[in-house]
Amino acid sequence: MSIWEYANPKKFIATTTPLVPWLMWTSVAILCVGLTWGFFFTPDDARQGSTVKIFYLHVPSAMMAINAWIMMLIASLIWLVRRHHVSALAAKAAAPIGIVMTVMALFTGAIWGQPMWGTWWAWDPRLTSFLILFLFYLGYVALWAAIEDSDTAADLTSVLCIVGSVFAVLSRYAVNFWNQGLHQPASLSLDKEENVADVFWYPALVCIAGFVLLFVALVLMRTATEIRLRRMRALEMRMRG
Amino acid sequence: MIALLKRDLKLAVRAGGGFGLGLAFFLIVIVLVPFGVGPDAAVLTRIAPGMLWVAALLAALLSLDRIFALDFEDGSLPLLATSPLPLEGVTLIKGVAHWVTTGLPLTLAAPVLGFLLNLEPGAYVWLFASLALGTPALSMIGAFGAALTVGVKRGGLLMSLLVLPLYVPTLIFGAEAVRRGADGLDASVPMLMVAGITLGCFALLPFAAAAALRVNLR
Amino acid sequence: MIPDLGKYAVEVLAAYGVSIALLLGLIGASVWRSRKVRARLATVEAAREAGR
Numbered sequence: 454m455s456i457w458e459y460a461n462p463k464k465f466i467a468t469t470t471p472l473v474p475w476l477m478w479t480s481v482a483i484l485c486v487g488l489t490w491g492f493f494f495t496p497d498d499a500r501q502g503s504t505v506k507i508f509y510l511h512v513p514s515a516m517m518a519i520n521a522w523i524m525m526l527i528a529s530l531i532w533l534v535r536r537h538h539v540s541a542l543a544a545k546a547a548a549p550i551g552i553v554m555t556v557m558a559l560f561t562g563a564i565w566g567q568p569m570w571g572t573w574w575a576w577d578p579r580l581t582s583f584l585i586l587f588l589f590y591l592g593y594v595a596l597w598a599a600i601e602d603s604d605t606a607a608d609l610t611s612v613l614c615i616v617g618s619v620f621a622v623l624s625r626y627a628v629n630f631w632n633q634g635l636h637q638p639a640s641l642s643l644d645k646e647e648n649v650a651d652v653f654w655y656p657a658l659v660c661i662a663g664f665v666l667l668f669v670a671l672v673l674m675r676t677a678t679e680i681r682l683r684r685m686r687a688l689e690m691r692m693r694g
Numbered sequence: 695m696i697a698l699l700k701r702d703l704k705l706a707v708r709a710g711g712g713f714g715l716g717l718a719f720f721l722i723v724i725v726l727v728p729f730g731v732g733p734d735a736a737v738l739t740r741i742a743p744g745m746l747w748v749a750a751l752l753a754a755l756l757s758l759d760r761i762f763a764l765d766f767e768d769g770s771l772p773l774l775a776t777s778p779l780p781l782e783g784v785t786l787i788k789g790v791a792h793w794v795t796t797g798l799p800l801t802l803a804a805p806v807l808g809f810l811l812n813l814e815p816g817a818y819v820w821l822f823a824s825l826a827l828g829t830p831a832l833s834m835i836g837a838f839g840a841a842l843t844v845g846v847k848r849g850g851l852l853m854s855l856l857v858l859p860l861y862v863p864t865l866i867f868g869a870e871a872v873r874r875g876a877d878g879l880d881a882s883v884p885m886l887m888v889a890g891i892t893l894g895c896f897a898l899l900p901f902a903a904a905a906a907l908r909v910n911l912r
Numbered sequence: 913m914i915p916d917l918g919k920y921a922v923e924v925l926a927a928y929g930v931s932i933a934l935l936l937g938l939i940g941a942s943v944w945r946s947r948k949v950r951a952r953l954a955t956v957e958a959a960r961e962a963g964r
Contacts, residue, residue, distance in 0.1 A: 477939070481939075484935075488928070488932075492928065502919065502920050503920045503921070503924050504920045504923055504924060506924050506927075506928075507923070507924060507927045507928075510927060510928065510931045511927075514931070549938075550938065553934055553935075553937075553938045556934065557930075557931050557934050557935075560927070560930055560931070560934075561927045561930075561931060564923050564926055564927045564930075565923070565927065567923065568920055568923055585859055585862055588855075588858070588859040589859050591855060592855045592856040592859060595852055595855055595856070596842065596843075596852065596856060599843070599846045599849065599852050600845065600846060605845065605909055605910070605912065608905075608906075608909040609842050609906055609909055609910070612842065612902055612905055612906050612909075613842060613856065615902070616838065616860070616899070616902050617859070617860070619898075620859070620860045620862070620863065623863040623891070624859075624862045624863050624866075626863075627862065627863040627866040627867060627887070628862075628866065630866070630867075630870070630884075630887075631866045631870060667935070667939075671938065671939065671942050674942055674943070674946050675942050675945075675946070677946065678942070678945055678946045678949050678950075681949045681950060681953045682949050682953075684953060685949070685952060685953045685956050688953075688956050688957065688960055689956060692956075692959070692960060692963070
Protein backbone atom coordinates (compact mmCIF):
# COMPACT_ATOMS: atom_id res chain seq x y z
CA MET A 454 0.00 0.00 0.00
CA SER A 455 1.66 3.18 -1.07
CA ILE A 456 0.52 6.63 -2.03
CA TRP A 457 1.52 5.98 -5.65
CA GLU A 458 -1.49 3.71 -6.04
CA TYR A 459 -3.56 6.85 -6.37
CA ALA A 460 -1.49 7.80 -9.40
CA ASN A 461 -3.60 5.31 -11.31
CA PRO A 462 -6.31 7.50 -12.92
CA LYS A 463 -9.06 4.92 -12.36
CA LYS A 464 -8.16 4.42 -8.75
CA PHE A 465 -7.89 8.19 -8.31
CA ILE A 466 -11.37 8.78 -9.68
CA ALA A 467 -12.87 5.89 -7.74
CA THR A 468 -11.38 7.17 -4.49
CA THR A 469 -11.97 10.88 -4.86
CA THR A 470 -15.42 10.99 -6.47
CA PRO A 471 -17.32 10.02 -3.30
CA LEU A 472 -14.95 12.18 -1.25
CA VAL A 473 -15.37 15.44 -3.16
CA PRO A 474 -18.94 16.38 -2.15
CA TRP A 475 -18.08 15.78 1.49
CA LEU A 476 -14.96 17.88 1.31
CA MET A 477 -16.78 20.59 -0.59
CA TRP A 478 -19.67 20.87 1.84
CA THR A 479 -17.37 20.71 4.85
CA SER A 480 -15.20 23.48 3.48
CA VAL A 481 -18.22 25.62 2.62
CA ALA A 482 -19.58 25.06 6.13
CA ILE A 483 -16.26 25.97 7.74
CA LEU A 484 -15.99 29.05 5.54
CA CYS A 485 -19.51 30.09 6.50
CA VAL A 486 -18.67 29.72 10.19
CA GLY A 487 -15.34 31.51 9.87
CA LEU A 488 -16.60 34.39 7.76
CA THR A 489 -19.76 34.83 9.84
CA TRP A 490 -17.68 34.84 12.99
CA GLY A 491 -15.29 37.32 11.46
CA PHE A 492 -17.94 39.53 9.98
CA PHE A 493 -20.52 39.68 12.79
CA PHE A 494 -18.81 38.78 16.02
CA THR A 495 -15.43 40.45 16.07
CA PRO A 496 -14.79 43.93 17.41
CA ASP A 497 -13.48 46.71 15.23
CA ASP A 498 -9.81 47.49 15.44
CA ALA A 499 -9.02 50.69 17.30
CA ARG A 500 -6.99 52.10 14.45
CA GLN A 501 -8.36 50.42 11.34
CA GLY A 502 -12.06 50.42 12.24
CA SER A 503 -14.23 47.85 10.54
CA THR A 504 -11.80 47.35 7.63
CA VAL A 505 -10.03 44.82 9.82
CA LYS A 506 -12.81 42.41 8.80
CA ILE A 507 -11.24 42.20 5.33
CA PHE A 508 -8.40 40.37 7.05
CA TYR A 509 -10.43 37.14 7.04
CA LEU A 510 -10.54 37.14 3.26
CA HIS A 511 -7.24 38.78 2.44
CA VAL A 512 -4.84 36.61 4.42
CA PRO A 513 -6.28 33.17 3.51
CA SER A 514 -6.56 34.01 -0.18
CA ALA A 515 -3.01 35.37 -0.25
CA MET A 516 -1.76 32.22 1.47
CA MET A 517 -3.60 29.98 -0.95
CA ALA A 518 -2.31 31.93 -3.94
CA ILE A 519 1.23 31.03 -2.92
CA ASN A 520 0.40 27.52 -1.74
CA ALA A 521 -1.33 26.71 -5.02
CA TRP A 522 1.85 27.59 -6.88
CA ILE A 523 3.93 25.44 -4.51
CA MET A 524 1.51 22.56 -5.03
CA MET A 525 1.85 23.01 -8.80
CA LEU A 526 5.62 22.97 -8.47
CA ILE A 527 5.56 19.72 -6.50
CA ALA A 528 3.09 18.13 -8.92
CA SER A 529 5.26 19.22 -11.86
CA LEU A 530 8.34 17.66 -10.28
CA ILE A 531 6.45 14.40 -9.66
CA TRP A 532 5.29 14.39 -13.27
CA LEU A 533 8.80 14.93 -14.61
CA VAL A 534 10.32 12.26 -12.37
CA ARG A 535 7.64 9.58 -12.21
CA ARG A 536 5.46 10.33 -15.26
CA HIS A 537 2.11 9.98 -13.48
CA HIS A 538 -0.52 11.67 -15.60
CA VAL A 539 -2.66 12.43 -12.56
CA SER A 540 0.12 14.61 -11.21
CA ALA A 541 0.43 16.71 -14.37
CA LEU A 542 -3.33 17.10 -14.61
CA ALA A 543 -3.53 18.11 -10.94
CA ALA A 544 -1.06 20.92 -11.62
CA LYS A 545 -3.17 22.01 -14.57
CA ALA A 546 -6.31 21.86 -12.43
CA ALA A 547 -4.79 23.97 -9.67
CA ALA A 548 -3.66 26.90 -11.83
CA PRO A 549 -7.04 28.59 -12.37
CA ILE A 550 -7.76 28.28 -8.64
CA GLY A 551 -4.45 30.01 -7.99
CA ILE A 552 -5.42 32.79 -10.38
CA VAL A 553 -8.72 33.36 -8.59
CA MET A 554 -6.95 33.41 -5.20
CA THR A 555 -4.38 35.91 -6.49
CA VAL A 556 -7.09 38.17 -7.89
CA MET A 557 -8.95 37.93 -4.60
CA ALA A 558 -5.88 38.80 -2.56
CA LEU A 559 -5.08 41.75 -4.85
CA PHE A 560 -8.68 42.98 -4.84
CA THR A 561 -9.23 42.77 -1.09
CA GLY A 562 -5.79 44.31 -0.59
CA ALA A 563 -6.61 47.23 -2.88
CA ILE A 564 -9.94 47.88 -1.23
CA TRP A 565 -8.29 47.71 2.18
CA GLY A 566 -5.42 49.92 1.09
CA GLN A 567 -7.71 52.69 -0.08
CA PRO A 568 -8.96 53.81 3.38
CA MET A 569 -5.80 52.79 5.28
CA TRP A 570 -3.02 54.07 3.07
CA GLY A 571 -5.08 56.45 0.97
CA THR A 572 -4.35 54.60 -2.25
CA TRP A 573 -5.67 51.60 -4.15
CA TRP A 574 -2.31 50.56 -5.33
CA ALA A 575 1.26 51.20 -4.27
CA TRP A 576 4.39 49.70 -5.74
CA ASP A 577 5.07 48.02 -2.47
CA PRO A 578 7.17 44.83 -2.45
CA ARG A 579 4.36 42.54 -1.38
CA LEU A 580 1.81 43.96 -3.76
CA THR A 581 4.28 43.95 -6.62
CA SER A 582 5.31 40.36 -5.94
CA PHE A 583 1.69 39.31 -6.09
CA LEU A 584 1.22 41.06 -9.40
CA ILE A 585 4.28 39.22 -10.72
CA LEU A 586 2.89 35.94 -9.37
CA PHE A 587 -0.32 36.71 -11.23
CA LEU A 588 1.67 37.14 -14.47
CA PHE A 589 3.39 33.80 -13.87
CA TYR A 590 0.01 32.12 -13.46
CA LEU A 591 -1.24 33.70 -16.68
CA GLY A 592 1.79 32.51 -18.61
CA TYR A 593 1.43 29.00 -17.21
CA VAL A 594 -2.25 28.74 -18.14
CA ALA A 595 -1.59 30.26 -21.57
CA LEU A 596 1.10 27.68 -22.30
CA TRP A 597 -1.26 24.84 -21.34
CA ALA A 598 -3.91 26.29 -23.60
CA ALA A 599 -1.57 26.79 -26.56
CA ILE A 600 -0.31 23.22 -26.94
CA GLU A 601 -2.60 20.52 -28.22
CA ASP A 602 -0.80 17.33 -27.33
CA SER A 603 -1.39 16.89 -23.63
CA ASP A 604 1.87 15.09 -22.79
CA THR A 605 3.92 17.76 -24.56
CA ALA A 606 1.95 20.45 -22.78
CA ALA A 607 2.47 18.72 -19.43
CA ASP A 608 6.23 18.49 -19.99
CA LEU A 609 6.65 22.06 -21.14
CA THR A 610 4.46 23.59 -18.43
CA SER A 611 6.34 21.56 -15.80
CA VAL A 612 9.65 22.95 -17.01
CA LEU A 613 8.14 26.43 -17.05
CA CYS A 614 6.77 25.96 -13.54
CA ILE A 615 10.18 24.97 -12.17
CA VAL A 616 12.10 27.76 -13.92
CA GLY A 617 9.29 30.17 -13.05
CA SER A 618 9.50 29.24 -9.37
CA VAL A 619 13.20 30.10 -9.28
CA PHE A 620 12.54 33.43 -10.96
CA ALA A 621 9.51 34.13 -8.77
CA VAL A 622 11.65 33.78 -5.65
CA LEU A 623 14.35 35.89 -7.27
CA SER A 624 11.78 38.55 -8.15
CA ARG A 625 10.56 38.57 -4.57
CA TYR A 626 14.03 39.51 -3.31
CA ALA A 627 14.68 41.88 -6.20
CA VAL A 628 11.45 43.70 -5.46
CA ASN A 629 12.34 43.92 -1.77
CA PHE A 630 15.63 45.48 -2.70
CA TRP A 631 13.94 47.88 -5.07
CA ASN A 632 11.42 49.42 -2.71
CA GLN A 633 10.62 49.30 0.97
CA GLY A 634 6.91 49.24 1.39
CA LEU A 635 3.82 50.22 3.26
CA HIS A 636 2.62 46.70 3.90
CA GLN A 637 2.84 45.38 7.41
CA PRO A 638 5.11 42.35 7.87
CA ALA A 639 3.63 38.89 7.71
CA SER A 640 0.82 38.56 10.21
CA LEU A 641 1.30 34.83 10.46
CA SER A 642 4.82 34.36 11.75
CA LEU A 643 5.27 31.58 14.26
CA ASP A 644 6.32 34.15 16.78
CA LYS A 645 2.78 34.83 17.88
CA GLU A 646 3.63 37.77 20.10
CA GLU A 647 3.95 39.97 17.02
CA ASN A 648 0.72 38.80 15.54
CA VAL A 649 -2.75 40.16 15.66
CA ALA A 650 -4.75 39.78 18.83
CA ASP A 651 -6.56 36.51 19.59
CA VAL A 652 -10.01 37.97 18.88
CA PHE A 653 -9.02 38.39 15.25
CA TRP A 654 -6.79 35.37 15.19
CA TYR A 655 -9.20 32.50 15.85
CA PRO A 656 -11.78 33.34 13.18
CA ALA A 657 -8.89 33.88 10.76
CA LEU A 658 -7.60 30.38 11.53
CA VAL A 659 -11.06 28.96 10.82
CA CYS A 660 -11.15 30.81 7.51
CA ILE A 661 -7.70 29.55 6.57
CA ALA A 662 -8.78 25.98 7.31
CA GLY A 663 -11.85 26.54 5.14
CA PHE A 664 -9.79 27.89 2.26
CA VAL A 665 -7.35 24.98 2.44
CA LEU A 666 -10.16 22.41 2.41
CA LEU A 667 -11.91 24.21 -0.41
CA PHE A 668 -8.69 24.21 -2.41
CA VAL A 669 -8.25 20.47 -1.87
CA ALA A 670 -11.84 19.75 -2.85
CA LEU A 671 -11.63 21.90 -5.98
CA VAL A 672 -8.30 20.42 -7.05
CA LEU A 673 -9.60 16.87 -6.65
CA MET A 674 -12.75 17.66 -8.58
CA ARG A 675 -10.99 19.51 -11.37
CA THR A 676 -8.31 16.83 -11.66
CA ALA A 677 -11.01 14.20 -12.06
CA THR A 678 -12.56 16.38 -14.78
CA GLU A 679 -9.22 16.59 -16.59
CA ILE A 680 -8.75 12.82 -16.34
CA ARG A 681 -12.19 12.22 -17.82
CA LEU A 682 -11.52 14.73 -20.60
CA ARG A 683 -8.29 12.95 -21.41
CA ARG A 684 -9.98 9.58 -21.49
CA MET A 685 -12.76 10.95 -23.66
CA ARG A 686 -10.27 12.31 -26.20
CA ALA A 687 -8.46 8.98 -26.26
CA LEU A 688 -11.71 7.13 -26.89
CA GLU A 689 -12.77 9.50 -29.63
CA MET A 690 -9.39 9.12 -31.32
CA ARG A 691 -9.67 5.35 -31.17
CA MET A 692 -13.19 5.34 -32.58
CA ARG A 693 -12.20 7.58 -35.44
CA GLY A 694 -8.94 5.78 -36.17
CA MET B 695 30.40 24.74 -31.26
CA ILE B 696 32.42 27.50 -32.83
CA ALA B 697 31.17 26.46 -36.25
CA LEU B 698 27.58 26.64 -35.07
CA LEU B 699 28.19 30.07 -33.58
CA LYS B 700 29.71 31.28 -36.87
CA ARG B 701 26.82 29.86 -38.84
CA ASP B 702 24.24 31.54 -36.63
CA LEU B 703 26.03 34.88 -36.78
CA LYS B 704 26.30 34.66 -40.57
CA LEU B 705 22.60 33.87 -40.88
CA ALA B 706 21.69 36.77 -38.64
CA VAL B 707 23.80 39.31 -40.51
CA ARG B 708 22.54 38.23 -43.93
CA ALA B 709 19.60 40.16 -45.37
CA GLY B 710 16.30 39.24 -43.74
CA GLY B 711 18.08 37.94 -40.69
CA GLY B 712 16.65 40.71 -38.59
CA PHE B 713 20.03 42.07 -37.57
CA GLY B 714 19.68 45.78 -36.89
CA LEU B 715 15.93 45.64 -36.55
CA GLY B 716 16.21 45.39 -32.79
CA LEU B 717 18.59 48.33 -32.80
CA ALA B 718 16.19 50.42 -34.88
CA PHE B 719 13.36 49.46 -32.52
CA PHE B 720 15.45 50.57 -29.55
CA LEU B 721 16.08 53.94 -31.22
CA ILE B 722 12.41 54.45 -32.04
CA VAL B 723 11.19 53.65 -28.53
CA ILE B 724 13.69 56.08 -27.03
CA VAL B 725 12.64 58.76 -29.51
CA LEU B 726 9.00 58.18 -28.64
CA VAL B 727 9.54 58.64 -24.90
CA PRO B 728 9.91 62.47 -24.97
CA PHE B 729 6.83 62.69 -27.19
CA GLY B 730 4.94 60.81 -24.53
CA VAL B 731 6.19 62.51 -21.37
CA GLY B 732 7.08 65.94 -22.72
CA PRO B 733 10.44 67.58 -23.47
CA ASP B 734 11.19 68.69 -19.91
CA ALA B 735 14.88 67.87 -19.46
CA ALA B 736 14.63 67.34 -15.70
CA VAL B 737 11.85 64.76 -16.09
CA LEU B 738 13.75 62.96 -18.84
CA THR B 739 16.88 62.84 -16.71
CA ARG B 740 14.93 61.20 -13.92
CA ILE B 741 13.31 58.51 -16.03
CA ALA B 742 16.22 57.94 -18.42
CA PRO B 743 17.81 54.95 -16.63
CA GLY B 744 14.57 53.02 -16.40
CA MET B 745 13.40 53.92 -19.89
CA LEU B 746 16.71 52.91 -21.47
CA TRP B 747 16.57 49.56 -19.70
CA VAL B 748 12.92 48.90 -20.55
CA ALA B 749 13.48 49.85 -24.19
CA ALA B 750 16.56 47.63 -24.44
CA LEU B 751 14.60 44.77 -22.92
CA LEU B 752 11.75 45.15 -25.39
CA ALA B 753 14.20 45.37 -28.28
CA ALA B 754 15.84 42.15 -27.13
CA LEU B 755 12.42 40.51 -26.88
CA LEU B 756 11.61 41.41 -30.46
CA SER B 757 14.05 39.01 -32.11
CA LEU B 758 13.70 36.10 -29.68
CA ASP B 759 11.34 33.97 -31.72
CA ARG B 760 14.01 33.74 -34.43
CA ILE B 761 16.34 31.82 -32.14
CA PHE B 762 14.85 28.42 -32.84
CA ALA B 763 11.87 29.02 -35.15
CA LEU B 764 13.85 29.25 -38.41
CA ASP B 765 15.88 26.13 -37.64
CA PHE B 766 12.70 24.36 -36.60
CA GLU B 767 10.92 25.21 -39.83
CA ASP B 768 13.69 24.22 -42.24
CA GLY B 769 14.40 21.02 -40.33
CA SER B 770 17.93 21.78 -39.22
CA LEU B 771 16.97 21.64 -35.54
CA PRO B 772 16.46 17.84 -35.49
CA LEU B 773 19.84 17.58 -37.24
CA LEU B 774 21.43 19.67 -34.53
CA ALA B 775 19.75 17.51 -31.93
CA THR B 776 21.28 14.34 -33.37
CA SER B 777 24.72 15.89 -33.90
CA PRO B 778 27.51 14.95 -31.50
CA LEU B 779 27.14 18.33 -29.83
CA PRO B 780 24.84 17.97 -26.78
CA LEU B 781 21.59 19.90 -27.05
CA GLU B 782 22.55 21.88 -23.96
CA GLY B 783 25.56 23.17 -25.89
CA VAL B 784 23.35 24.06 -28.84
CA THR B 785 20.99 26.13 -26.68
CA LEU B 786 23.93 27.83 -25.01
CA ILE B 787 25.42 28.77 -28.38
CA LYS B 788 22.03 29.98 -29.59
CA GLY B 789 21.79 32.24 -26.56
CA VAL B 790 25.31 33.56 -27.14
CA ALA B 791 24.60 34.16 -30.83
CA HIS B 792 21.45 36.06 -29.96
CA TRP B 793 23.38 38.19 -27.52
CA VAL B 794 26.11 39.00 -30.06
CA THR B 795 23.53 40.02 -32.66
CA THR B 796 21.17 41.98 -30.39
CA GLY B 797 22.42 42.43 -26.83
CA LEU B 798 25.87 43.65 -27.83
CA PRO B 799 24.68 46.24 -30.37
CA LEU B 800 22.06 47.44 -27.89
CA THR B 801 24.74 47.86 -25.22
CA LEU B 802 26.97 49.80 -27.61
CA ALA B 803 24.09 52.02 -28.77
CA ALA B 804 22.64 52.74 -25.33
CA PRO B 805 25.13 55.47 -24.29
CA VAL B 806 24.44 57.35 -27.54
CA LEU B 807 20.70 57.16 -26.88
CA GLY B 808 21.40 58.30 -23.34
CA PHE B 809 22.11 61.78 -24.76
CA LEU B 810 18.63 61.90 -26.22
CA LEU B 811 17.14 61.39 -22.76
CA ASN B 812 19.55 63.76 -21.06
CA LEU B 813 21.06 61.02 -18.89
CA GLU B 814 23.14 62.13 -15.91
CA PRO B 815 26.85 62.27 -16.98
CA GLY B 816 27.93 59.98 -14.18
CA ALA B 817 25.52 57.27 -15.23
CA TYR B 818 26.91 56.47 -18.70
CA VAL B 819 29.53 54.09 -17.51
CA TRP B 820 26.98 52.31 -15.30
CA LEU B 821 24.46 52.14 -18.12
CA PHE B 822 27.05 50.57 -20.39
CA ALA B 823 28.32 48.19 -17.73
CA SER B 824 24.90 47.07 -16.48
CA LEU B 825 23.64 46.43 -20.02
CA ALA B 826 26.83 44.59 -20.90
CA LEU B 827 26.35 42.38 -17.85
CA GLY B 828 22.55 42.10 -18.01
CA THR B 829 21.70 41.58 -21.69
CA PRO B 830 23.33 38.11 -21.82
CA ALA B 831 20.82 37.02 -19.17
CA LEU B 832 18.00 38.45 -21.29
CA SER B 833 19.23 36.47 -24.31
CA MET B 834 19.55 33.24 -22.36
CA ILE B 835 16.12 33.59 -20.71
CA GLY B 836 14.77 34.38 -24.16
CA ALA B 837 16.37 31.25 -25.60
CA PHE B 838 14.54 29.27 -22.93
CA GLY B 839 11.24 30.96 -23.80
CA ALA B 840 11.84 30.35 -27.50
CA ALA B 841 12.59 26.68 -26.82
CA LEU B 842 9.32 26.34 -24.89
CA THR B 843 7.17 27.84 -27.64
CA VAL B 844 8.99 26.61 -30.74
CA GLY B 845 6.24 24.11 -31.51
CA VAL B 846 3.44 26.64 -31.18
CA LYS B 847 2.26 28.32 -34.37
CA ARG B 848 2.47 32.10 -34.08
CA GLY B 849 3.93 31.65 -30.63
CA GLY B 850 5.52 35.11 -30.50
CA LEU B 851 2.86 36.68 -28.32
CA LEU B 852 2.70 33.67 -26.02
CA MET B 853 6.47 33.77 -25.70
CA SER B 854 6.36 37.43 -24.64
CA LEU B 855 3.86 36.53 -21.95
CA LEU B 856 6.14 33.76 -20.68
CA VAL B 857 9.43 35.63 -20.95
CA LEU B 858 8.54 39.07 -19.63
CA PRO B 859 7.85 37.97 -16.01
CA LEU B 860 11.19 36.16 -16.09
CA TYR B 861 12.88 39.44 -17.04
CA VAL B 862 11.73 41.19 -13.87
CA PRO B 863 14.76 40.57 -11.62
CA THR B 864 17.29 41.47 -14.31
CA LEU B 865 15.42 44.66 -15.11
CA ILE B 866 15.12 45.68 -11.47
CA PHE B 867 18.79 45.26 -10.67
CA GLY B 868 20.01 46.61 -14.01
CA ALA B 869 17.95 49.78 -13.87
CA GLU B 870 18.73 50.20 -10.17
CA ALA B 871 22.45 50.14 -10.93
CA VAL B 872 22.08 52.94 -13.48
CA ARG B 873 19.86 54.95 -11.15
CA ARG B 874 22.36 54.69 -8.33
CA GLY B 875 25.11 55.63 -10.75
CA ALA B 876 23.10 58.69 -11.79
CA ASP B 877 22.60 59.70 -8.16
CA GLY B 878 26.30 59.27 -7.47
CA LEU B 879 25.71 56.36 -5.09
CA ASP B 880 27.60 53.11 -4.93
CA ALA B 881 26.12 50.83 -7.56
CA SER B 882 28.23 47.76 -6.91
CA VAL B 883 25.51 45.74 -5.12
CA PRO B 884 22.96 45.78 -7.97
CA MET B 885 25.80 45.25 -10.45
CA LEU B 886 26.87 42.15 -8.58
CA MET B 887 23.27 40.93 -8.55
CA VAL B 888 22.99 41.43 -12.32
CA ALA B 889 26.24 39.54 -12.80
CA GLY B 890 24.96 36.78 -10.54
CA ILE B 891 21.70 36.47 -12.48
CA THR B 892 23.58 36.31 -15.78
CA LEU B 893 25.97 33.64 -14.54
CA GLY B 894 23.11 31.64 -13.03
CA CYS B 895 21.12 31.86 -16.25
CA PHE B 896 24.04 30.64 -18.32
CA ALA B 897 24.76 27.83 -15.89
CA LEU B 898 21.22 26.47 -15.55
CA LEU B 899 18.93 27.63 -18.34
CA PRO B 900 20.67 25.73 -21.19
CA PHE B 901 19.56 22.53 -19.44
CA ALA B 902 15.97 23.72 -19.11
CA ALA B 903 15.93 24.99 -22.69
CA ALA B 904 17.40 21.73 -23.99
CA ALA B 905 14.78 19.76 -22.05
CA ALA B 906 12.04 21.87 -23.62
CA LEU B 907 13.53 21.43 -27.09
CA ARG B 908 13.69 17.65 -26.66
CA VAL B 909 10.01 17.63 -25.76
CA ASN B 910 9.16 19.75 -28.78
CA LEU B 911 11.21 17.55 -31.13
CA ARG B 912 9.64 14.35 -29.87
CA MET C 913 -28.57 42.28 11.77
CA ILE C 914 -25.64 43.81 9.91
CA PRO C 915 -23.16 45.13 12.44
CA ASP C 916 -22.29 48.79 12.49
CA LEU C 917 -19.42 49.08 10.02
CA GLY C 918 -18.89 52.77 10.58
CA LYS C 919 -17.51 54.83 7.75
CA TYR C 920 -15.86 51.90 6.02
CA ALA C 921 -19.10 50.02 5.31
CA VAL C 922 -18.76 50.30 1.54
CA GLU C 923 -15.23 48.94 1.47
CA VAL C 924 -15.90 46.02 3.79
CA LEU C 925 -19.13 45.01 2.08
CA ALA C 926 -17.55 45.30 -1.37
CA ALA C 927 -14.59 43.15 -0.30
CA TYR C 928 -16.89 40.48 1.09
CA GLY C 929 -19.30 40.66 -1.81
CA VAL C 930 -16.71 40.39 -4.55
CA SER C 931 -14.69 37.70 -2.77
CA ILE C 932 -17.71 35.53 -2.10
CA ALA C 933 -18.86 36.04 -5.68
CA LEU C 934 -15.41 34.98 -6.92
CA LEU C 935 -15.43 31.87 -4.73
CA LEU C 936 -18.96 30.91 -5.75
CA GLY C 937 -18.08 31.53 -9.38
CA LEU C 938 -15.03 29.30 -9.11
CA ILE C 939 -16.97 26.51 -7.39
CA GLY C 940 -19.87 26.86 -9.83
CA ALA C 941 -17.64 26.77 -12.89
CA SER C 942 -15.75 23.72 -11.58
CA VAL C 943 -18.92 21.81 -10.73
CA TRP C 944 -20.59 22.71 -14.02
CA ARG C 945 -17.59 21.66 -16.08
CA SER C 946 -17.23 18.45 -14.08
CA ARG C 947 -20.87 17.53 -14.73
CA LYS C 948 -20.65 18.38 -18.42
CA VAL C 949 -17.49 16.34 -18.98
CA ARG C 950 -18.92 13.44 -17.03
CA ALA C 951 -22.07 13.41 -19.15
CA ARG C 952 -20.08 13.64 -22.37
CA LEU C 953 -17.78 10.82 -21.31
CA ALA C 954 -20.83 8.70 -20.50
CA THR C 955 -22.27 9.21 -24.00
CA VAL C 956 -18.94 8.46 -25.65
CA GLU C 957 -18.54 5.29 -23.62
CA ALA C 958 -22.10 4.23 -24.35
CA ALA C 959 -21.51 4.75 -28.08
CA ARG C 960 -18.39 2.64 -27.85
CA GLU C 961 -20.24 -0.14 -26.06
CA ALA C 962 -22.97 -0.06 -28.71
CA GLY C 963 -20.45 -0.07 -31.54
CA ARG C 964 -18.68 -3.16 -30.34
